[in-house]
Amino acid sequence: MRYYFILLLLPLFACNGSAPTETPPAEETKIDRPEYALVIHGGAGTILKENMTDERAAAIRNAMETAMQKGEEVLSSGGSAAEAVEQTIWLLEDSPYFNAGKGAVFTSNGTNEMDASFMTGHDLNAGAVGGITNVKHPISAARAVLEKSEHVMLSGKGAEQFAEEQELEIVDPRYFYTEERYQSLQRVRAKEEAAMEAEKVRQSSTLLHARELDEKYGTVGCVALDKNGNIAAGTSTGGMTNKRYNRIGDSPIIGAGTYANNATCGISCTGHGEFFIRYAVAHDVHARMAYGSLSLKEAADQVIFDELKPAGGTGGLIALDKNGNITMPFNTPGMYRGFLKSTGEKGIFFYED
Ligand code: ASP
Numbered sequence: 264m265r266y267y268f269i270l271l272l273l274p275l276f277a278c279n280g281s282a283p284t285e286t287p288p289a290e291e292t293k294i295d296r297p298e299y300a301l302v303i304h305g306g307a308g309t310i311l312k313e314n315m316t317d318e319r320a321a322a323i324r325n326a327m328e329t330a331m332q333k334g335e336e337v338l339s340s341g342g343s344a345a346e347a348v349e350q351t352i353w354l355l356e357d358s359p360y361f362n363a364g365k366g367a368v369f370t371s372n373g374t375n376e377m378d379a380s381f382m383t384g385h386d387l388n389a390g391a392v393g394g395i396t397n398v399k400h401p402i403s404a405a406r407a408v409l410e411k412s413e414h415v416m417l418s419g420k421g422a423e424q425f426a427e428e429q430e431l432e433i434v435d436p437r438y439f440y441t442e443e444r445y446q447s448l449q450r451v452r453a454k455e456e457a458a459m460e461a462e463k464v465r466q467s468s469t470l471l472h473a474r475e476l477d478e479k480y481g482t483v484g485c486v487a488l489d490k491n492g493n494i495a496a497g498t499s500t501g502g503m504t505n506k507r508y509n510r511i512g513d514s515p516i517i518g519a520g521t522y523a524n525n526a527t528c529g530i531s532c533t534g535h536g537e538f539f540i541r542y543a544v545a546h547d548v549h550a551r552m553a554y555g556s557l558s559l560k561e562a563a564d565q566v567i568f569d570e571l572k573p574a575g576g577t578g579g580l581i582a583l584d585k586n587g588n589i590t591m592p593f594n595t596p597g598m599y600r601g602f603l604k605s606t607g608e609k610g611i612f613f614y615e616d
Contacts, residue, residue: 295586297488297604297606298605299347299487299605300487300587300604300605301335302485302581302600303581304581304591304599304600305323305327305360305600306482306599307577307579307593307597308534323599326360329354330355331351331601331609333351334347334485335603338487344384344487344494344529347495348485348487349497352483353403361481361482362444362500362501363499363501364401365438366443366444366481368503368506369445369504370502370508370510373448374436375439375440376394376396378392378499378502379392379402379499379514379515380405380497380514381405381406381408381409381497381521382495382497382517382529383495384494385493389517390405390406390409390412391415391515392405392515393422393515394422395422396423396436397434398426399434399438400432401499404422405499405515407431408422408425415517416517419509451504482501482533483499483500484497484499484520484532485497486523486530492585494525494583496523500512502536503535512537512539513536513540513544516540518546519532519543519545520539522545526585527549527585528548528549528552528583532545532578532579534577535577538574538575539578542571542576544567552584560590566580567594571594578595579598580592583602589604597615
């Protein structure tokens with residue numbers, strides 16, 4: 264009996280001897296995941312310094328800060344990532360500084376048509392709305408499609424009727440009129456007319472002009488990781504200034520503008536939507552992690568800099584992985600972006616700083 268007892272103890276002594284052990288102590292292998300994390304964007308493009316006064320910068324920063332605080336309140340009190348994403352985006356949609364909700368840009372017809380999407384990473388469920396004109400918070404319509412319908416995407420009148428049935432706040436489309444966005448449309452139209460007269464550029468490139476002129480800045484997005492390890496992502500936009508009426512961009516397209524999967528990451532994109540659709544940007548980041556074992560940063564950088572940029576696709580994305588790592592790459596001169604973690608780390612950035 265005693266003999267066996269000594270034999271059982273021998274391996275333990277061997278491990279504690281002077282020879283280094285193969286397995287590092289548990290603390291070293293443990294992944295330091297924050298309890299929760301949240302990242303937002305307010306659009307990517309060219310931030311023209313002449314349009315950016317100190318006051319305007321402070322107001323934008325303040326709106327981002329307030330929205331992130333709201334998300335943090337939800338997450339720190341044990342709320343879900345989905346709830347944090349919706350509540351954060353609500354505040355960004357209420358701000359005239361962003362091209363979503365109140366600050367939505369104008370179509371070539373002088374209307375405001377909004378797109379939004381929502382995805383939850385624990386069940387790969389998703390909801391989206393395209394081309395809606397009277398729902399105050401398009402992100403809530405997208406979440407309602409996810410939670411309360413058997414579909415993934417509703418558009419136009421059908422989406423508006425569904426939102427009404429769900430008792431979401433419906434407003435007169437004139438609510439979305441802002442003088443600033445209307446003047447943007449006039450400038451882009453004038454440019455288009457001049458270009459058409461000169462027959463120098465193709466009509467479609469006026470969308471690019473809008474980006475270059477900083478006329479459409481401000482799609483919003485949010486990705487959150489909650490205390491249960493669940494990821495959710497959402498994106499909301501007015502699209503691109505002077506877009507054709509009924510044009511739908513990447514923002515409401517799952518896998519292009521938005522994606523979330525607890526196994527890898529959550530993503531929200533902003534940029535020239537046609538490229539983001541063609542390159543299936545959000546899903547591509549997930550796929551490079553899932554099948555190529557890339558880190559979040561490697562996957563996102565490859566898509567934004569190696570795939571989109573050479574093709575002429577301008578924009579960026581925010582992404583957060585299951586361990587709370589965050590990355591926010593963009594190939595434009597600027598992207599409004601911010602993040603926070605339960606560890607206290609946080610920041611808000613505009614340019615390439
Ligand atoms: N991606 C949006 C769209 O193409 C616009 C943007 O993010 O700036 O509709």
